[in-house]
Amino acid sequence: MLRTPATATIALTRRLGLGTTVITPVAAAHRCPSIATRPLSTSRTHLTPPNSNPNHHRFARLPHRAATALKLPPPSLDEAVSNILYNTPRAAGPPPQRHVLNCLVTDEPGVLSRVSGILAARGFNIDSLVVSKTDVKDLSRMTIVLKGRDEVVDQAKKQLEDLVPVWAVLDYTHAKLIQREMLLAKVSLVPLSVSDQLHELEMQREQEHDAASPTSHPLDRAHKIAEADAILLATQEQLGSITRLTHLFGAKVVDVSSETAVVELCAKPERVEAFINLLHPFGLIEVARSGGMAMTRTPISGVYESEVDDAEEIGEAMDAAALPPS
Numbered sequence: 587m588l589r590t591p592a593t594a595t596i597a598l599t600r601r602l603g604l605g606t607t608v609i610t611p612v613a614a615a616h617r618c619p620s621i622a623t624r625p626l627s628t629s630r631t632h633l634t635p636p637n638s639n640p641n642h643h644r645f646a647r648l649p650h651r652a653a654t655a656l657k658l659p660p661p662s663l664d665e666a667v668s669n670i671l672y673n674t675p676r677a678a679g680p681p682p683q684r685h686v687l688n689c690l691v692t693d694e695p696g697v698l699s700r701v702s703g704i705l706a707a708r709g710f711n712i713d714s715l716v717v718s719k720t721d722v723k724d725l726s727r728m729t730i731v732l733k734g735r736d737e738v739v740d741q742a743k744k745q746l747e748d749l750v751p752v753w754a755v756l757d758y759t760h761a762k763l764i765q766r767e768m769l770l771a772k773v774s775l776v777p778l779s780v781s782d783q784l785h786e787l788e789m790q791r792e793q794e795h796d797a798a799s800p801t802s803h804p805l806d807r808a809h810k811i812a813e814a815d816a817i818l819l820a821t822q823e824q825l826g827s828i829t830r831l832t833h834l835f836g837a838k839v840v841d842v843s844s845e846t847a848v849v850e851l852c853a854k855p856e857r858v859e860a861f862i863n864l865l866h867p868f869g870l871i872e873v874a875r876s877g878g879m880a881m882t883r884t885p886i887s888g889v890y891e892s893e894v895d896d897a898e899e900i901g902e903a904m905d906a907a908a909l910p911p912s
Contacts, residue, residue: 682733684713686758686765686880687743689728692751693719700749701728708742710734714767714877725753731878762883768876769837769851769858773828774869775821776845821845828868835861846871 661669691697698717705712713731720727732739739757746755821844828847832839837851851861855878862873 680735682735683759684731684733685739686763686878687730687732687739687746688756688758688880689730689746690753690756691726691728692753693724693726694751697726697749697751698728700751701730701746704745704749705730705732705742708734708738710742714875716877716879729877729879758880758882763880764883765854765878765880766852767855767858767878769853769861770840770848770874771851771862771865771870772846772848772872773865774845774871775824775828775843775847776817776869777820777824778869824868828865831864837861 689701691701698715702712702715710732713733714729715731716729717726719725734742739759743755743757746752825842825847828849829839832849832851835851835857836853837849839847840850841848849865851858853861858875862870
């Protein structure tokens with residue numbers, strides 16, 4: 587005998603001793619928790635309709651197939667060669683070389699803009715450009731330092747020579763040179779650890795000046811004097827360190843104030859870069875560089891005089907204790 591959902595509900599009420607009272611399965615589960623814990627059967631003799639399929643809501647499993655590698659046809663000769671050429675990396679060219687050009691031009695308006703325009707059209711980034719008059723009237727000397735490939739620089743040099751105001755273009759890249767550059771640097775004399783204390787003292791002075799009674803306690807005044815003395819001592823120590831560093835590089839201090847100092851150096855561009863890097867821990871405020879100037883060396887009896895590096899002359903006298911704090 588097949589049971590419908592209605593007959594199953596009536597049978598459940600008789601089992602619970604509820605008489606003819608109709609009760610739903612949810613209410614029966616509240617009254618008899620043991621029934622709620624039993625799993626419902628999916629057979630056709632229970633609440634499942636007679637025409638329902640037990641596996642109706644189950645998904646059919648896909649048949650297991652072994653993964654097979656795709657077999658592609660072999661490439662033709664043209665395709666193989668094209669793949670090789672496409673995947674072969676291009677050979678890296680030589681890095682841009684530093685070039686020093688010396689131009690002798692007529693001293694007239696518009697020459698500098700025409701020369702820089704030709705270099706800008708070639709995509710050069712000029713590192714430095716120095717123009718100055720010479721001892722010859724109406725003749726100026728232009729020193730250009732840039733980076734680029736040799737063939738591109740040669741083409742730019744030919745274009746510069748075609749300009750009417752340009753008398754000659756000399757390439758000093760592979761020649762024996764004497765290069766010098768001028769540097770002016772303004773350095774802070776107040777250490778970074780003391781600058782905050784100095785700012786606080788200035789704020790206190792402004793507050794006392796604006797107050798109605800400028801007099802203060804003697805102990806506070808003595809404390810401020812002690813702080814000012816400590817700041818002055820730290821400033822003098824930093825000035826001494828900067829002075830020793832300038833002597834090591836052959837530079838000199840040309841101006842000193844209560845908080846800053848200006849140093850001057852004339853040396854090779856590489857040496858100027860090293861000097862600036864050593865001045866950074868002190869606190870650089872302002873830097874001005876003139877750009878590189880170059881002149882060829884003169885051979886003595888057909889042989890060039892051996893160039894003595896300035897670093898070798900000063901390196902022997904350098905003391906590690908005299909270096910600035912890092």
